[in-house]
Amino acid sequence: MNLVAIIDQYLHEDVMIAFSGGVDSTLLLKMAVEASKRYHTHVYAVTIQTALHPVMEADEAKQIAEELGAIHKVIHVDELEGAGIENNPVDRCYLCKKYMFTKVKELAHSLGVSTILEGTNADDLKQYRPGIKAIQELELHSPLLEANMTKKEIRELAGTYDLKVANKPSSPCLATRFPYHTLLNYEAMRKVEKIEDYLHACGFYNVRARIHNDLVRLEIDQDAFMKCMDKRQEIVLFIKELGYDYVTLDLEGFRSGSQDIKLEEK
Structure with missing residues (x-):
């Protein structure tokens, strides 16, 4: 199943997308918004404001989400205390993702949204990514991974949509x-x-x-x-x-x- 078909199957109802403003989540958001127009549903783009990411990234994410036509929401978190990662443990990414995406699920529930999408891709499986375990445990959906799309393919597709983040460097926490x-x-x-x-x-x-x-x-x-x-x-x-x-x-x-x-x- 190609990416358009995969995203379409989720957009029969309102969805929430964990949105960082990077190329993965931006492509996902763009295609979800396009699909929502066909099904007359809503797309919420949720950005997590955190001290572990540059402040400028959250501002850019807000601008992109609004330009694409999504309903943008922001969640403010303090992972160092909330997720218990002050000592930078080896499973930091798991603890952090579990903490943050639990907050996203709480927001989704309050808005009556049951489907949450996020931007993990096929290349992420080739590296140490303990956060993927948290995504699976919380039953979030990863359309880019389902379509087996690599980072290179995602950048190329983002370019065809003229997304300004198509060549944006990755910026992990x-x-x-x-x-x-x-x-x-x-x-x-x-x-x-x-x-x-x-x-x-x-x-x-x-x-x-x-x-x-x-x-x-x-x-x-x-x-x-x-x-x-x-x-x-x-x-x-x-x-x-x-x-x-x-x-x-x-x-x-x-x-x-x-x-x-x-x-x-x-």
């Missing part, structure tokens, strides 16, 4: 920038956000600022290494002014989920 069993705090995560925003402003595409105590390990695309060297002094100065002593460039380059490599090997 800021807790992923810290080693497991590291005490998380909002001040440190805001610093990570500042570093990555700065690097994006410098013209780098995929960026991760991995924190190891007083050392920052930068991951960028390998073809941007020379550009990084050209801007080395400015980058080092910016990061050291945030209070870090050492700034390094990871010679393996950008790797999504690089903190999970040892876990995947076990």
Whole structure:
């Protein structure tokens, strides 16, 4: 069954979509809104406002949802306390997703909505993704995964719809920038956000600022290494002014989920 048919089967009734504003959930929302017009149903786009994600992302999600014609809702959460992830446990993603999507289900119930969709895709199954267990336990639906769509295919399809986020870099929660069993705090995560925003402003595409105590390990695309060297002094100065002593460039380059490599090997 193709993606259009999969989404259509859910839109015979009102649905709620967990909406981050990234390419996966934006494509899903776009196609759901189109289907809702055929069935005269409603689509709620729910964005979770959290300190583990840059504030700007929630603002962008609101704008996109309204442009696409969805009914936008925001849920404010504090995962560090609510989900019990202050010490960045290995199952952090599971605990966090379970906590946040439980809040989404509560909102859906209050609105009389029984079907919740979210944007997990086929590539997510190839990496350490404990949050998928929470999605399954809470009985959310993943149309992109049902259609076996990869990230590349999702970006291509988003491009055919002229979605402005078609080539938007992925941006997982800021807790992923810290080693497991590291005490998380909002001040440190805001610093990570500042570093990555700065690097994006410098013209780098995929960026991760991995924190190891007083050392920052930068991951960028390998073809941007020379550009990084050209801007080395400015980058080092910016990061050291945030209070870090050492700034390094990871010679393996950008790797999504690089903190999970040892876990995947076990």
